[in-house]
Amino acid sequence: MSTQTSTPSPAGKTGRQLPKWAGSFGFQIIAALIVGLGLGLLAKYTGSTKTNPNALGATLQTIGSSYVSLLQTAVVPLIFTAVVSSISNLRQVSNAARLAWNTLLWFAITSLIAVLIGIGLGVLLQPGANTGISGDAKYTGKSGDWWAFLVGLFPKNFLGLGAGSTVGDAGAVTTSISFNVLQILVIAIAVGVAALKVGKAAEPFLTLNASALAVIQKVLWWIIRIAPLGTIGLIGNAVAVYGWDTIGSLGKFTVAIYAGLALVLFVVYPILVRSHGLSIKQYFSGVWPAVQLAFVSRSSVGTLPLTQRVTERSLGVPRAYASFAVPLGATTKMDGCAAIYPAVSAIFVAQFFGIHLDFSQYVLIALVSVLGSAATAGTTGAVVMLTLTLSTLGLPLSGVGLLLAIDPILDMGRTAVNVAGQALVPTIVAKRQGILDESLYNAPRNGTPFVDDSDAVAGESATDGTSAHTAPRELQDARA
Numbered sequence: 275m276s277t278q279t280s281t282p283s284p285a286g287k288t289g290r291q292l293p294k295w296a297g298s299f300g301f302q303i304i305a306a307l308i309v310g311l312g313l314g315l316l317a318k319y320t321g322s323t324k325t326n327p328n329a330l331g332a333t334l335q336t337i338g339s340s341y342v343s344l345l346q347t348a349v350v351p352l353i354f355t356a357v358v359s360s361i362s363n364l365r366q367v368s369n370a371a372r373l374a375w376n377t378l379l380w381f382a383i384t385s386l387i388a389v390l391i392g393i394g395l396g397v398l399l400q401p402g403a404n405t406g407i408s409g410d411a412k413y414t415g416k417s418g419d420w421w422a423f424l425v426g427l428f429p430k431n432f433l434g435l436g437a438g439s440t441v442g443d444a445g446a447v448t449t450s451i452s453f454n455v456l457q458i459l460v461i462a463i464a465v466g467v468a469a470l471k472v473g474k475a476a477e478p479f480l481t482l483n484a485s486a487l488a489v490i491q492k493v494l495w496w497i498i499r500i501a502p503l504g505t506i507g508l509i510g511n512a513v514a515v516y517g518w519d520t521i522g523s524l525g526k527f528t529v530a531i532y533a534g535l536a537l538v539l540f541v542v543y544p545i546l547v548r549s550h551g552l553s554i555k556q557y558f559s560g561v562w563p564a565v566q567l568a569f570v571s572r573s574s575v576g577t578l579p580l581t582q583r584v585t586e587r588s589l590g591v592p593r594a595y596a597s598f599a600v601p602l603g604a605t606t607k608m609d610g611c612a613a614i615y616p617a618v619s620a621i622f623v624a625q626f627f628g629i630h631l632d633f634s635q636y637v638l639i640a641l642v643s644v645l646g647s648a649a650t651a652g653t654t655g656a657v658v659m660l661t662l663t664l665s666t667l668g669l670p671l672s673g674v675g676l677l678l679a680i681d682p683i684l685d686m687g688r689t690a691v692n693v694a695g696q697a698l699v700p701t702i703v704a705k706r707q708g709i710l711d712e713s714l715y716n717a718p719r720n721g722t723p724f725v726d727d728s729d730a731v732a733g734e735s736a737t738d739g740t741s742a743h744t745a746p747r748e749l750q751d752a753r754a
Contacts, residue, residue: 303566306505310334313506314513324515331514337507344497344504345576348490352578353601354462355487360598361466362480373707377599380699381607382644387542388609388691389643392534392617393636401527401618402625459605494579498567505570512682524680527622534614535687543698550705552715559719560588561697568693572685577693578604585697588719590711591704599703603696608659610688610695613643616663619677623669635667642666 313334322331364370469476544554564581571577582600585591591599617639624631642663664671704710 302502303505306502307509310506310509311513314510317514322514334507334510338511341504345573348494351490353458355483356601357462358466358483359487360601363594363597373595376703384695385609385613385644388538388613389617389640391537392614395530395534396618396621399530401530402622491579498580501567508570530618531684532687535610535691538609539691539694550702556716560584561694564693565690569686569690572689574604574692581693581696585700589701590714591700592709596700599700607696608692610691612659615688616643616660619660620663627670
């Protein structure tokens with residue numbers, strides 16, 4: 275008599291396994307988008323509003339805001355430890371200065387291409403003409419200017435933290451802690467460079483920092499694993515609060531922004547990938563998990579662990595270099611927020627108020643967008659970048675108030691393009707410098723970027739800035 279054994283499933287049970295695609299991160303995010311869209315529409319049409327949500331609307335709002343809060347909680351320690359670690363890792367790369375210079379150069383090149391596309395669409399589509407909306411909208415938030423940007427580089431305390439109080443309708447005082455990403459970046463760069471200069475005496479500190487980074491990334495991976503749940507809340511709340519009515523009033527502007535984002539993501543990036551002899555399909559299949567998470571979370575920094583993971587494990591960029599380029603890109607490389615959006619928006623505001631822009635002002639838009647990306651890191655993202663552009667051009671800042679209503683809808687697409695570019699540039703630079711692991715880049719995808727760092731250590735070697743990556747790929751395939 276013969277005995278047959280069945281292969282245990284990933285959950286430890288025998289029987290039929292789910293199809294590979296059903297367990298992939300991408301499928302889970304898409305399914306969550308559909309569910310969130312349906313629940314959001316249901317909440318909206320059962321009377322939920324932003325100021326007076328019903329039970330379903332409040333639930334979606336709570337789930338979405340709680341997930342974003344989880345991501346933001348780890349931002350300060352993540353940026354500090356990641357940047358310090360990335361600078362210390364440059365010791366392991368023989369051509370560190372050339373890599374850093376080429377990274378910054380390609381950040382600028384891709385940003386310039388993106389802003390030129392934004393200017394072209396603004397001139398072609400005329401998004402600010404005949405909108406049919408009132409011009410009395412005011413913007414009372416923080417404005418961006420070059421002087422404020424320069425002053426903001428100097429930290430007021432070690433972690434760039436600040437506290438503020440707000441008084442509610444009932445007189446209750448709420449105190450909240452805020453942080454300045456740009457100041458944290460400056461502090462981390464200074465500490466990282468100082469550690470390199472100190473040399474051997476700094477090894478215990480760098481070891482401790484690396485351990486802290488590993489712990490923080492593990493916690494963030496737990497948060498990212500529940501991204502489908504957060505997606506349901508974020509998308510559902512966006513649909514319930516904004517619906518399609520708000521988008522309709524600024525339809526041409528919305529179309530212009532998303533057309534520009536689509537051109538950069540699906541035309542410019544593929545051309546750059548192909549011109550460097552790489553597969554377009556492999557680039558998109560590798561980076562897509564991070565793009566999806568960026569779309570729903572609207573946070574480049576919150577997506578940073580996943581962006582770095584796919585850049586290393588799917589696109590084949592050596593860890594020693596990726597751990598420098600990706601964190602830097604997450605705070606300064608923003609083709610969506612700092613290039614396309616301010617270009618189209620500035621032209622919108624000029625057209626809305628009947629102001630003629632000459633050629634020199636278009637050149638100024640491009641210059642501000644390419645050089646001003648870092649100004650978005652320490653403030654409120656694209657809105658401050660827009661006010662920086664408008665104030666430089668002398669355009670009415672009240673125009674910002676017209677665009678705030680649909681900013682969350684636009685921010686999803688902007689952040690997705692930001693993250694795609696943050697993974698693209700290290701890949702291009704690694705290819706140009708001959709350190710890209712093309713066998714890993716061209717390896718079959720298994721639908722999931724999730725592999726524990728402890729499992730991957732055996733297959734990686736960071737001593738010379740290159741990676742074998744054999745073990746991680748096999749482990750990924752085995753876990754699919």
